Structure formats: structure tokens, C-alpha cells
Amino acid sequence: MHLRRTSRATWHGTVGDGDGTMGLGRDRVIVPFSLKSRVGDQPATNPEELIAAAHAGCYAMSLTNVLENHGTPPTEVTAESTVHLVQGEGGFSIPTVDLSCDVVVAGVDHDELTRLAAEAERSCPVSQLLDAEITLTVRLTEGNES
């Protein structure tokens, strides 16, 4: 299987005063962005939030897959990703991404879940793609015995 997924963005004007839009693939959900929404508090999104959403989504699927293969399919996986955008002497970079997950699953204790969550982080294609230090926090929010 070899899939190609394409999205497009447009920027008008200068970096400081201009603005742009990012379109999400075929769906053509269009989200606006600007320098103020990227490094300030303007309530619009930015590339880092899209990376974080992609990472969280991919990881939630990967962890579900790992838990299914382990014979303990989860009821729900919530993942959160925090992308660090740092301005240094050489410009902006993303050195670190913090990943955390809350898992509702029966029949797995915290240590086992931690091991499986790390396995999912290694197999998640978006985690693999990110050339950053990725930290991982695991929360077993419910563990109803089956």
C-alpha cells in the first residue's frame, strides 16, 4: 500500500502583516493562520497545532492497534501532543514533543500499559516521522476487569 495525501496552504503579504490559510486535504476544511495566531494569542490555529493533532490522532490509532494485538482492546484512547516551538540563534525549531495518553482498558495494569504505550510510540508512523525528542506519559484512567 502506498498512499499520497496532499494539502495546500496560501500566504498573502508579509510575514508580519499578512495572513494565510491551510486546507486539510480532500475534505477542504480551511483554517486561517497568521503570525499572531502562530506566536501570539490570536484565536486561530497554526502549523504546530496541526502537527500536534496529527501526532495525537496517529498515536491514538497505534496504541489501539497495539492493545488489540495484545488481546486487550481498549474502550477509548485519548492522546494529547504538545509541540514545542523554540526560537534560537539559528531561527525557529521544534526540538521536543510531549505525548500523553489516557486509556480506558480492562485487564492491563499500569506497568504493562506503559510498556505497550512505548511500543505504540515506536510503531506510530507520525512519531517515527518527527525528528524531535518525544516524551511519553501514560494514564490508566479506568481498569474494569473483564
Next chain:
Amino acid sequence: MHLRRTSRATWHGTVGDGDGTMGLGRDRVIVPFSLKSRVGDQPATNPEELIAAAHAGCYAMSLTNVLENHGTPPTEVTAESTVHLVQGEGGFSIPTVDLSCDVVVAGVDHDELTRLAAEAERSCPVSQLLDAEITLTVRLTEGNES
């Protein structure tokens, strides 16, 4: 400057039959996804399209910045990113990302724009983040002399 941008995703049920949502940061634009929207033709988005949108958006800003610093600010930059999701023996991975841009700018010829576009690719924090081969195509769609 050190910014943290957080997004969240939730997955319910199995990978094959379940579904999930990805929320884009503070804005809380919520987009649904599923296995069918990821590896099939279902009209919803997926993590790869979000990566592509983030890449295109970040690169459009970076190229605008490079052209401004060059003394030739562009009128418009459109960037397109195509993420390749490949299933191999070890699972899914993203080995390649194709990046292209259409630039409306005056006072820059195609060779100079190609050089500046490559510089922007190297300085774009999302390009730097992606541990994949990135190809780059440049189109000078208009070159009104100033």
C-alpha cells in the same frame, strides 16, 4: 521564545470498526477520522493530511520570510505538500514528502527563486522536523517587474 502548542485526539473502539476525532489546538476545530478516511476513500481527513497542511503552511511563511529578507517580498505564496504513507513489512511509515510552491513575486528569476526556495526549505521548522526525504518543486507563476 518558547511556545507550546497542544492538540488532542480521541479514538473509540477497534482500529477497523472504530472512529476518532482530532481537535486543532485552542481553536477546537474538530475533524473526524477513521481507518476508511486514512487508507480508503471516505471523505474525512486523516493525520497525513494534517501533517501536509502544517508543512505547506509553515513553508509558505518561511519562503515569504526568505523573499522579504532578499528584498523581493512576494505577493502570494501557495505551497502544496504530499505525504507518502507506505505499508511495508515493518508496518506503516512516511519515507517521502513532496513539497511544491507557486510564487507570485517581482524581480526574481526562476534560478534565483529556486535557490531561495531551497533556503526556505532548510529554515522551515516543520521541514526540519520531518525525518523524511523532501523533494522540492518551484513554480514562478508571475514575475511582474517592479
